Amino acid sequence: MPQLVKVRPTKIELIKLRRRLFLAERIQKIVKDRLSILTLEFLQIARETVEAKRKLINNFSELYRALSIAAGYHGYIALEKELIASERDLEIAAGSRNIAGTRIPTFELKEAERGIRGYNLVDTSSWFDQTAQLSEKCLEAIVVMAELQSSLELLGREINRTKRIVNALEYLVIPGLQATIKYLKMKFEERDREEKSRLKRVKVLLEQR
Amino acid sequence: MINELPYERLLQECLRGELRLLNAYLPRQQKLLSDLLREEYPHVVCTDGSTHLFKRKELKYLASLINDDEQEALLLPMLIGVSSGQGEMAIICRGEVEEKVISKILDMPVTPKQQRIMIYKPQLSILRQMLKTTTQYLFSPKIIE
Numbered sequence: 001m002p003q004l005v006k007v008r009p010t011k012i013e014l015i016k017l018r019r020r021l022f023l024a025e026r027i028q029k030i031v032k033d034r035l036s037i038l039t040l041e042f043l044q045i046a047r048e049t050v051e052a053k054r055k056l057i058n059n060f061s062e063l064y065r066a067l068s069i070a071a072g073y074h075g076y077i078a079l080e081k082e083l084i085a086s087e088r089d090l091e092i093a094a095g096s097r098n099i100a101g102t103r104i105p106t107f108e109l110k111e112a113e114r115g116i117r118g119y120n121l122v123d124t125s126s127w128f129d130q131t132a133q134l135s136e137k138c139l140e141a142i143v144v145m146a147e148l149q150s151s152l153e154l155l156g157r158e159i160n161r162t163k164r165i166v167n168a169l170e171y172l173v174i175p176g177l178q179a180t181i182k183y184l185k186m187k188f189e190e191r192d193r194e195e196k197s198r199l200k201r202v203k204v205l206l207e208q209r
Numbered sequence: 210m211i212n213e214l215p216y217e218r219l220l221q222e223c224l225r226g227e228l229r230l231l232n233a234y235l236p237r238q239q240k241l242l243s244d245l246l247r248e249e250y251p252h253v254v255c256t257d258g259s260t261h262l263f264k265r266k267e268l269k270y271l272a273s274l275i276n277d278d279e280q281e282a283l284l285l286p287m288l289i290g291v292s293s294g295q296g297e298m299a300i301i302c303r304g305e306v307e308e309k310v311i312s313k314i315l316d317m318p319v320t321p322k323q324q325r326i327m328i329y330k331p332q333l334s335i336l337r338q339m340l341k342t343t344t345q346y347l348f349s350p351k352i353i354e
Contacts, residue, residue, distance in 0.1 A: 030231065030348060033291050033348065034231070034348070037291060037346055040330065040333070040334060040337075041337065044334055044337060044338060048338075093250055093262065093265075094262075095250070095260060095261075095262025096259065096260070096261070096262060097261055097262060097341070097342050098234035098255070098259075098261060099346070100231075100346050100348075101230035101231055101233070101234065103234075103259070106262050106341075106342060108264050108265060108266065
């Protein structure tokens with residue numbers, strides 16, 4: 001049973017309530033649109049996350065395989081020496097984008113100069129090159145995964161919030177306003193009927209005199 | 210009065226915030242693709258003062274779809290108008306460049322009508338998958354009036 005809004009039973013209030021109802025219905029439409037857009041994006045990102053996760057796992061398994069071959073070929077000490085030499089700073093461009101009012105982070109790994117990896121090319125084999133190449137791929141996959149996962153969380157939270165608003169409008173505010181408008185209309189009709197019967201009674205009394 | 214109800218005030222605040230949120234993230238000014246490609250961190254400033262960062266990868270992808278002259282005409286981010294309660298969306302386009310880009314991405318011919326390209330939700334998801342940062346949603350004022 002919808003809760004009635006406490007108002008004075010006047011025509012002005014009825015007009016105000018009708019305006020409010022009109023506005024509430026408009027807002028409901030907008031919020032519903034927003035919810036559908038958010039859900040669409042959420043599903044899209046969820047699909048991409050699954051794909052990115054699969055890619056990440058594949059990349060890492062390939063990397064470990066290549067790394068173990070390189071370690072076997074060069075030995076741990078030589079490998080560690082080259083790894084220290086190939087250390088470098090990563091540059092990630094971080095910003096944000098907006099999906100229907102939800103701020104979502106974006107990360108992009110800045111492309112490093114290709115071919116310059118820091119280790120000695122004479123002392124190392126192609127296994128080492130392959131390992132380096134695969135680790136770069138893994139880094140890219142991690143950055144993509146980070147963006148997708150945080151987007152997924154933020155969108156999920158926003159969908160929940162928007163859903164609550166849609167439900168409140170749909171099941172609480174709009175039915176309440178509609179019920180109050182109906183109640184006021186009935187009240188006015190009742191007053192009209194009372195007025196009519198009063199007039200009739202007065203007429204009868206006047207006729208009797 | 211309507212505000213006498215305990216939940217009403219809270220709800221009114223929520224709705225006010227919701228409406229404020231809707232188009233606050235739209236760019237103050239769209240930028241040309243050619244200009245964005247020259248920037249180190251390609252971005253636009255939104256009406257709420259925040260920045261919207263474009264991914265260089267996407268910009269390069271867009272640049273690969275069109276020639277140099279067309280890059281000088283493509284304004285980004287492209288705006289996708291959301292119509293209330295309908296299954297279709299409208300991409301707002303000013304020239305033929307947008308038409309060319311959209312038709313290439315969707316792999317189908319598109320015809321603009323009154324500076325709008327109408328697409329459906331399945332096509333929208335393809336488009337958004339390819340152009341995440343270079344497109345933005347616009348909630349049409351027609352819905353709000």
